[in-house]
Amino acid sequence: MKIKNNFFKIQKNVYLSDILKILRKKNFNKKIKINNISDLATSSKNDISFFNSLKYLYLLKKTKAKYVITNDKYKNIVKKYSKIILVEHVLKSVSLVTKLFYPESLDDAVDFNVTKPLQEKYKKVKFGYNVLIGKNVSIGKNSIIGHNTIIESNVKIGANCIIGNNVLIKYSIIGDNVRVLDCSVLGKKGFGFLPDKNKNYRYPHIGIVIIQDNVEIGCNNTIDRGSISNTIIGKNTFIDNQVHIAHNVKIGNNCIITGQVGFAGSSTIGNNVSIGGQAGISGHLNVGNNVQIGGGSGVIKNIPDNTKVMGYPAKDIRSFIKDIK
Amino acid sequence: MKIKNNFFKIQKNVYLSDILKILRKKNFNKKIKINNISDLATSSKNDISFFNSLKYLYLLKKTKAKYVITNDKYKNIVKKYSKIILVEHVLKSVSLVTKLFYPESLDDAVDFNVTKPLQEKYKKVKFGYNVLIGKNVSIGKNSIIGHNTIIESNVKIGANCIIGNNVLIKYSIIGDNVRVLDCSVLGKKGFGFLPDKNKNYRYPHIGIVIIQDNVEIGCNNTIDRGSISNTIIGKNTFIDNQVHIAHNVKIGNNCIITGQVGFAGSSTIGNNVSIGGQAGISGHLNVGNNVQIGGGSGVIKNIPDNTKVMGYPAKDIRSFIKDIK
Amino acid sequence: MKIKNNFFKIQKNVYLSDILKILRKKNFNKKIKINNISDLATSSKNDISFFNSLKYLYLLKKTKAKYVITNDKYKNIVKKYSKIILVEHVLKSVSLVTKLFYPESLDDAVDFNVTKPLQEKYKKVKFGYNVLIGKNVSIGKNSIIGHNTIIESNVKIGANCIIGNNVLIKYSIIGDNVRVLDCSVLGKKGFGFLPDKNKNYRYPHIGIVIIQDNVEIGCNNTIDRGSISNTIIGKNTFIDNQVHIAHNVKIGNNCIITGQVGFAGSSTIGNNVSIGGQAGISGHLNVGNNVQIGGGSGVIKNIPDNTKVMGYPAKDIRSFIKDIK
Numbered sequence: 001m002k003i004k005n006n007f008f009k010i011q012k013n014v015y016l017s018d019i020l021k022i023l024r025k026k027n028f029n030k031k032i033k034i035n036n037i038s039d040l041a042t043s044s045k046n047d048i049s050f051f052n053s054l055k056y057l058y059l060l061k062k063t064k065a066k067y068v069i070t071n072d073k074y075k076n077i078v079k080k081y082s083k084i085i086l087v088e089h090v091l092k093s094v095s096l097v098t099k100l101f102y103p104e105s106l107d108d109a110v111d112f113n114v115t116k117p118l119q120e121k122y123k124k125v126k127f128g129y130n131v132l133i134g135k136n137v138s139i140g141k142n143s144i145i146g147h148n149t150i151i152e153s154n155v156k157i158g159a160n161c162i163i164g165n166n167v168l169i170k171y172s173i174i175g176d177n178v179r180v181l182d183c184s185v186l187g188k189k190g191f192g193f194l195p196d197k198n199k200n201y202r203y204p205h206i207g208i209v210i211i212q213d214n215v216e217i218g219c220n221n222t223i224d225r226g227s228i229s230n231t232i233i234g235k236n237t238f239i240d241n242q243v244h245i246a247h248n249v250k251i252g253n254n255c256i257i258t259g260q261v262g263f264a265g266s267s268t269i270g271n272n273v274s275i276g277g278q279a280g281i282s283g284h285l286n287v288g289n290n291v292q293i294g295g296g297s298g299v300i301k302n303i304p305d306n307t308k309v310m311g312y313p314a315k316d317i318r319s320f321i322k323d324i325k
Numbered sequence: 326m327k328i329k330n331n332f333f334k335i336q337k338n339v340y341l342s343d344i345l346k347i348l349r350k351k352n353f354n355k356k357i358k359i360n361n362i363s364d365l366a367t368s369s370k371n372d373i374s375f376f377n378s379l380k381y382l383y384l385l386k387k388t389k390a391k392y393v394i395t396n397d398k399y400k401n402i403v404k405k406y407s408k409i410i411l412v413e414h415v416l417k418s419v420s421l422v423t424k425l426f427y428p429e430s431l432d433d434a435v436d437f438n439v440t441k442p443l444q445e446k447y448k449k450v451k452f453g454y455n456v457l458i459g460k461n462v463s464i465g466k467n468s469i470i471g472h473n474t475i476i477e478s479n480v481k482i483g484a485n486c487i488i489g490n491n492v493l494i495k496y497s498i499i500g501d502n503v504r505v506l507d508c509s510v511l512g513k514k515g516f517g518f519l520p521d522k523n524k525n526y527r528y529p530h531i532g533i534v535i536i537q538d539n540v541e542i543g544c545n546n547t548i549d550r551g552s553i554s555n556t557i558i559g560k561n562t563f564i565d566n567q568v569h570i571a572h573n574v575k576i577g578n579n580c581i582i583t584g585q586v587g588f589a590g591s592s593t594i595g596n597n598v599s600i601g602g603q604a605g606i607s608g609h610l611n612v613g614n615n616v617q618i619g620g621g622s623g624v625i626k627n628i629p630d631n632t633k634v635m636g637y638p639a640k641d642i643r644s645f646i647k648d649i650k
Numbered sequence: 651m652k653i654k655n656n657f658f659k660i661q662k663n664v665y666l667s668d669i670l671k672i673l674r675k676k677n678f679n680k681k682i683k684i685n686n687i688s689d690l691a692t693s694s695k696n697d698i699s700f701f702n703s704l705k706y707l708y709l710l711k712k713t714k715a716k717y718v719i720t721n722d723k724y725k726n727i728v729k730k731y732s733k734i735i736l737v738e739h740v741l742k743s744v745s746l747v748t749k750l751f752y753p754e755s756l757d758d759a760v761d762f763n764v765t766k767p768l769q770e771k772y773k774k775v776k777f778g779y780n781v782l783i784g785k786n787v788s789i790g791k792n793s794i795i796g797h798n799t800i801i802e803s804n805v806k807i808g809a810n811c812i813i814g815n816n817v818l819i820k821y822s823i824i825g826d827n828v829r830v831l832d833c834s835v836l837g838k839k840g841f842g843f844l845p846d847k848n849k850n851y852r853y854p855h856i857g858i859v860i861i862q863d864n865v866e867i868g869c870n871n872t873i874d875r876g877s878i879s880n881t882i883i884g885k886n887t888f889i890d891n892q893v894h895i896a897h898n899v900k901i902g903n904n905c906i907i908t909g910q911v912g913f914a915g916s917s918t919i920g921n922n923v924s925i926g927g928q929a930g931i932s933g934h935l936n937v938g939n940n941v942q943i944g945g946g947s948g949v950i951k952n953i954p955d956n957t958k959v960m961g962y963p964a965k966d967i968r969s970f971i972k973d974i975k
Contacts, residue, residue: 108831109812110778110796128435129457132779132797146435147457147475148491150797150815162434165475165493166508166798168815168832177524181433182493182510183545183816185832185869191890197904199827199864200888214524219510219547220833222869222891222909238525240516241547242569242587244892244909244927254522259547259569260587260605262892262910262927264945277569277587278605278623280910280928280946295589296605296623296637298928298946312637312946312962313974324638453760454782471760472782472800473816487759490800490818491833502849506758507818507835508870539849544835544872563850565841566872567894567912579847584872584894585912585930602894602912603930603948620914621930621948621962637962649963 006154007171008102008206022096037097051078052090069093098204105204108189111152171225175213182219190224190247331479332496333427333531347421362422376403377415394418423529430529433514436477496550500538509546515572656804657821658752658856672746687747701728702740719743742844748854755854758839761802821875825863834871840897
């Protein structure tokens with residue numbers, strides 16, 4: 001699913017020479033215009049992309065990106081499919097280029113464009129006390145926004161939603177018939193940065209949070225927005241209290257996520273997955289469809305479809321039960 | 326302890342024919358009035374109850390309920406003690422009947438009856454800024470309600486309490502000398518629902534949260550109200566930050582619950598129990614009196630009185646220590 | 651680092667006779683003035699201190715405290731270095747004496763001195779809606795305070811900070827260029843008390859929270875202030891969402907603390923330490939420099955410098971990997 005969003009203003013008139021300059025590369029004074037930075041899969045032909053793992057070779061082969069940032073290790077492979085920009089640290093370079101295109105995506109400031117909602121603008125929406133709404137927000141009919149809740153600029157909320165009290169929503173698109181219960185925070189930038197001895201370097205986050213129809217999100221959840229791709233919660237998935245979902249995580253439809261579960265960044269969870277309380281899912285993993293993960297489990301590798309796992313580290317439920325006997 | 330609560334308006338004039346209709350049962354046009362739905366133990370003689378586990382046979386033998394919802398598996402047992410209503414899915418049917426009696430218990434909307442507190446009504450109570458108080462709230466003398474806190478309709482708070490800032494309290498009865506620290510949410514409906522491919526079916530929650538005298542609840546706690554019974558925190562129990570307590574959990578007196586502990590639904594914890602940080606207690610368990618549960622433990626079976634346990638899954642502390650050597 | 655703080659008013663004119671009286675000791679009518687209660691390391695010569703573990707013998711040998719509270723077990727050791735006050739329960743007695751010196755440190759009330767910020771007082775600070783600021787607060791230039799945030803009296807915040815929405819800060823000193831993201835609570839009293847059958851006895855907390863330059867604290871964190879020493883987060887340390895840091899914890903510089911990690915009280919963490927999601931660190935431990943702790947680990951003993959650990963309980967990463975094969 002490709003969602004157009006208005007959340008981050010892109011800088012126009014970025015030239016290859018600008019990019020080479022911030023990467024401290026020799027500048028051959030090439031006046032080539034670059035339109036955007038994007039991942040290999042979604043790049044258009046005047047975009048710049050990046051490659052730093054053989055896992056994504058199948059995407060490299062099809063990418064439309066004119067330039068691909070990579071390092072010494074992969075330069076000979078990348079060369080075959082596109083022009084390369086050779087750097088030492090791929091992710092740091094991607095971060096610098098993203099900042100060039102999206103200067104506001106780096107640091108989460110406070111939205112000072114919020115005001116009290118104008119009831120004439122949101123005729124069929126019911127607002128509690130002290131609600132603050134940003135610019136260019138849309139809210140569907142019969143939705144309710146609880147007391148002290150803040151909806152930042154450009155957020156879209158569907159019809160028949162109940163947003164609880166003390167909720168904060170930023171950089172998010174929310175479907176119909178969704179519940180977001182009290183004190184949850186949606187759309188904050190993810191915990192992605194490049195460590196540095198003196199002052200860590202924050203990684204830009206230009207992805208958003210997408211909550212599909214009929215989802216319920218409990219109290220005190222934190223769901224971070226994506227860095228380059230989006231964080232997605234699929235249709236009819238229900239999430240309990242105190243769950244943490246990091247950037248770029250994609251959760252399928254009809255999942256049941258119990259209290260205090262945590263997801264590290266960039267994992268993908270299938271449909272009909274149930275996860276017991278306090279389980280943790282490491283980053284960059286694939287959990288299949290129809291998977292059951294027992295409470296307290298620590299998932300540190302991919303889980304195939306139709307499996308039940310439990311334990312730390314999580315293993316097949318039968319071997320978990322055998323081992324504890 | 327049986328607490329009368331005014332939180333959920335019960336529908337009067339519910340007849341057996343109405344119940345049979347929503348259960349899609351043949352309607353024999355019986356004009357029998359049914360007063361309430363309740364569990365086997367607390368039913369009065371014109372109530373309807375339900376049976377779906379042999380664990381509760383001792384309660385079935387003494388129940389006063391005139392009708393008991395059950396399924397094929399238990400029909401012959403239930404028949405001996407009361408009239409039966411035979412269904413395919415007991416919990417789904419109970420949910421439908423509960424919704425019939427308590428239509429407002431299904432979905433947590435926002436309380437739009439709250440307003441700024443009238444100081445003349447709460448003469449000996451001190452309120453912070455931006456406090457919102459519902460209808461029919463009572464607060465004992467010398468209690469303090471912090472800034473931005475919301476106390477929804479019908480809540481009772483005792484004397485000498487300190488309720489912190491940004492707290493949300495709904496469907497709760499709170500004793501004397503209680504502390505509820507900042508950003509905690511008490512009384513939200515539990516995470517109980519019947520999964521459905523297209524749109525999950527929310528389970529009604531007509532229980533409340535009861536906090537007894539001298540309890541301390543830390544910051545960012547979530548304590549959900551019960552579905553049919555209540556969620557209870559016993560006298561002089563102290564709870565640290567970021568603890569999650571699911572629906573129907575009963576915690577005894579003088580317990581110590583450390584940070585980030587989680588309780589799944591319907592477990593019962595004895596008196597003088599101490600639980601170390603990040604431990605998890607599965608659902609429907611009994612933990613005895615004077616039990617010590619080590620930090621990070623995962624409790625997945627009943628724990629007898631006077632035991633120390635640790636590990637995932639939790640076992641006797643001596644065998645835990647032996648195993649890790 | 652010794653930080654002078656104005657947070658707790660100390661009672662002047664406390665005499666040894668007052669102290670002996672509350673400890674129910676025979677009062678020899680000694681008119682000796684005592685200036686303060688402090689730990690062995692920081693005591694001045696007219697202070698009272700305490701000793702209840704041989705771990706701190708090296709501090710006892712150098713303490714300047716005139717009187718030291720101790721029990722029967724250690725009286726002969728303590729006698730060699732200072733005058734002793736012999737009690738049955740050392741910590742309870744320390745608590746009683748601390749309460750005598752700092753009567754407001756016991757129970758977290760609500761700060762009723764907060765008001766809307768006066769823009770002329772904070773000329774270069776940008777405030778959101780509904781912000782509340784206490785007395786004697788200082789905020790450096792170009793800092794931003796988000797909507798609904800409460801900064802209690804005496805708090806100091808440096809320059810170029812972003813404090814998010816719905817944040818609560820009390821008893822804290824914050825450096826320059828710090829981020830405190832939405833819904834975090836800093837400076838609450840720790841979860842320290844003396845259990846008692848009828849009514850637990852709260853332990854005074856006269857320490858504060860110190861956040862050094864360039865730190866980032868995520869959403870929904872709880873960072874408690876210290877009891878006698880301070881809770882400290884070192885320079886350029888980044889903390890993810892839903893992390894709990896108990897009283898007296900000291901975290902070094904350049905650490906990376908991922909989502910849902912928990913620290914029990916009084917542990918010390920070195921520099922350049924990275925901790926994976928949901929890991930827990932027990933109380934009173936030392937974790938060295940350059941340590942990596944895997945996600946979900948439970949650390950229950952000291953960890954030396956330059957080690958990688960994982961598991962529950964945490965052990966060397968190589969033996970963890972070997973064991974799970």
